[in-house]
Amino acid sequence: MKVAFIGLGNMGLPMALNLLRAGYSVTGFDLVQSQIDAFVGAGGLPEKSAALAVIDADIVISMLPASRLVESLYLGDAGILAHANPRALLIDCSTISPKVAQDVAKAAKAKGFAMIDAPVSGGTAGAQAATLTFMVGGEARDLERALPLLEKMGKNIFHAGGNGSGQTVKVCNNMLLGIQMLGTSEALRLGIANGMDPKILSDIMTKSSGRNWALELYNPCPNVMENVPSSKNYAGGFGVDLMLKDLGLAVENAQDLNASTPLGELAHQLYELHSKAGNGALDFSSVINLTKVE
């Protein structure tokens, strides 16, 4: 079985390497030579364009950073739908707008392709350790066909529903995460302003109705937990600008569908202020410093 992997960036490269490690033959394409070099060094086969890479692939995987790029990769004249074999299964792992995911899948199906959207969470660490979570939209039989490969790259694989619903779950989950991280930060800061020990406050809220993933596993307050970004000067983890991108997708999606997301939109604005203040590359839990009491 021949696999084509388009987009060998910070996420795509370690994902492709996991497939190579599992014995797959993988042909890859990226615009950045150093990424291709690393891929080739691990046994990957380079190609000069996406069109050439997909031409005789059984499975095509893409991992790109923006809706616009996915559209042009799949729908453009030099793109996948024009050059891949319609018997190929197409798997887009990019995080993009649910609407674009639906549009691209529709175009693919019109040409006879099977296609799923399979955005991931888990970051570069998860990509390297093959512990990503995949949120999959598409038909069950297409997911089944993809499963052996997804299992080489990730640990949890959720089937969300029809095409685009992988993206929908990602957008909804990350908007909620962004809100919770801010809410948790506000609660901890308010406690600290009252003279509370943030560790004790975190412990009690974790056992109460204030419990959430951020509070419990990713506490934004330095030195409450070990091995989280807040205890390492907010290095590593999931960057402010990545959260900002996902909140942007949520706001855009809500606008398209006339859905109300007042906290989501305010969160979007606050991460944006935080990013503009020069913190875009820090972990997103650093947003606690946007709301701190001096």
Next chain:
Amino acid sequence: MKVAFIGLGNMGLPMALNLLRAGYSVTGFDLVQSQIDAFVGAGGLPEKSAALAVIDADIVISMLPASRLVESLYLGDAGILAHANPRALLIDCSTISPKVAQDVAKAAKAKGFAMIDAPVSGGTAGAQAATLTFMVGGEARDLERALPLLEKMGKNIFHAGGNGSGQTVKVCNNMLLGIQMLGTSEALRLGIANGMDPKILSDIMTKSSGRNWALELYNPCPNVMENVPSSKNYAGGFGVDLMLKDLGLAVENAQDLNASTPLGELAHQLYELHSKAGNGALDFSSVINLTKVE
């Protein structure tokens, strides 16, 4: 040991009844005759005023609905500090401003009293079933003295720190809960607008970084879970107006301390709009209908 219980309302009455059931001698006072009747029917001893009720009590428990009332109950001329025996232990279970809790405790200590603040969560159902959670502020030795009684009324007892910190934890936790319920509602509504099944979306987010107490145990979307208010037309549970009161305490507390709580303040406004639209008596998870897509 003689216990005095001031404030036999929807919360105070079942709490006092649990003490009576456990064999304590309890003298009570409330302004509403029907509440006193129920208390007396269960073996309680009525008194004509708070001052008379506390006069020879070893332990005084109070459960009132507002900071102002607690101030006047403790500090007024006809109040507890003026009439109780300074050897008595004072336990205020009301949910009030951390600042007022600190002020009252300070005044009590100046007169030689031991005092703790011990606000609860768990609602009237928890009060009846003796499964309340107590968040306690005050000295450890005072909490130890209170413990046998608290254990008759509740299940989880957390020591948060010095005086006022029980209130601080309550305020922080409930602000975070109010934010999370709104955030969860927005995420579920956005998913539904995209055509997602809210049950599947909830399941996946519960296993992901969007996880929180509201999503997992108190889902605001009808028919995702059984036995939660959203599946019973938002009857029962924790009322919108109670959440609004707690968010009001959070906003006031943040103002006093110059702490930033942008999501907390917006949540406060949104629950207020929801309440003014006539939903104050519904469970707070009904706020999902404030943000729904028609």
Next chain:
Amino acid sequence: MKVAFIGLGNMGLPMALNLLRAGYSVTGFDLVQSQIDAFVGAGGLPEKSAALAVIDADIVISMLPASRLVESLYLGDAGILAHANPRALLIDCSTISPKVAQDVAKAAKAKGFAMIDAPVSGGTAGAQAATLTFMVGGEARDLERALPLLEKMGKNIFHAGGNGSGQTVKVCNNMLLGIQMLGTSEALRLGIANGMDPKILSDIMTKSSGRNWALELYNPCPNVMENVPSSKNYAGGFGVDLMLKDLGLAVENAQDLNASTPLGELAHQLYELHSKAGNGALDFSSVINLTKVE
């Protein structure tokens, strides 16, 4: 000189009638027969498609309700750029995204057309009375060519800058207006809650630093002013859903450009809540009732 007018809706029809009244020969197209009938009744020449209407026009004017429709009217196979004479001047009066306006103008210029964007304010009353305000983006010489016609339809004509800047001014102005109407409503309601007479409060603020167009000429509080929608049960005027559309354009534009508009986004959410509560057709000053004290 031959004029083609595409889009004879609530705004387009009275604008076209003013041109007919001024003696211009106008060929028109719309999808709704009753609108065409009214146009023909006033001396307009009907055509069966936009392509046919523009084929020999010297000046083409369009007035459509959405970015998407403008794109397809100009760029589609059956559209204006494909069928009009490149010597024609193109005037788009629709309120759309600045980005789409720029894109369409660029495509038009690439084919040799002169084009300006000229969105209007003033509503249907202004369209009928020929008192519209035009905010024009494009080259000065193209505006000069358009001027004789614009003056037949409006009173104030502002040159904002290059292509798209007419739309930019419209989006910025209406976002600010939406914010001010809400801010004015909050201030008046707060005064009323304090027992103030809203008329006295409005008078003093109008002479102070709280002064703004909404407060001064379009007071949202009933019976402070005569002849404004608030004194006529919020009938007529500028609808909630039109304000919502303009705020949607602002939010989308801000997203595209990574600009921060926290009050703009919150205003967007609040008008949306107001619309979903069934008030979409009322004048936008009715938003004062979203924030009222019961």
Next chain:
Amino acid sequence: MKVAFIGLGNMGLPMALNLLRAGYSVTGFDLVQSQIDAFVGAGGLPEKSAALAVIDADIVISMLPASRLVESLYLGDAGILAHANPRALLIDCSTISPKVAQDVAKAAKAKGFAMIDAPVSGGTAGAQAATLTFMVGGEARDLERALPLLEKMGKNIFHAGGNGSGQTVKVCNNMLLGIQMLGTSEALRLGIANGMDPKILSDIMTKSSGRNWALELYNPCPNVMENVPSSKNYAGGFGVDLMLKDLGLAVENAQDLNASTPLGELAHQLYELHSKAGNGALDFSSVINLTKVE
């Protein structure tokens, strides 16, 4: 006629000096010696306490920075109500909570005093130039008695209604101003992000429905206007922290009265973030830099 002036700070001192210049005999008190020295240098009579200063005054004027201080100045054992002659007219020029203003006036009247609240706008420049605006709450006959003095210190004198309504107007007006300055900033920044000249955009919006005091007379964008703080590195003018204080009063007042002020609360949060970022002493129009596109 003898005048007592309590509070000779940045505002109170120049106000008192204007009364001295007009020939009044003024006895003053302040806690800061250098302020008293300047007062004495201009012919003022110093006293060692507020009680001594007011003891035989016909008119007492106070100018303090916080509600709490006004309460204790008037109601305390060493305060005005205990030591002034009940025939004296009391004029509080401080900006404080409407509720405290009402409470103090009620206590004053119960002791036979006439009292008005008369907060000002116009800043230290207005205080020096005697061009302040007074917003007066209280009875018309009491205002009449105060008028000769107020006219020596200010230019515009508005009678808002009963006691406390001067404060209400101040709070409502400044909340609206704070919102408009932010809204204007967002609109200008959005225009700039689209490539617009902010001067042209300001000119057009000033002639349109986006018009407001901030846009027209106090433009927050550098170099659009001369002689405003934005063109002088945001020096002088009305400080961020003063706006923050007034927004705090508005939020507190709205909470007390259960009034909804969503934009007012978000504005409060945004000025607070701006202040915490180190900009508290700059003019409040510098808030445009909170929302800027990099």
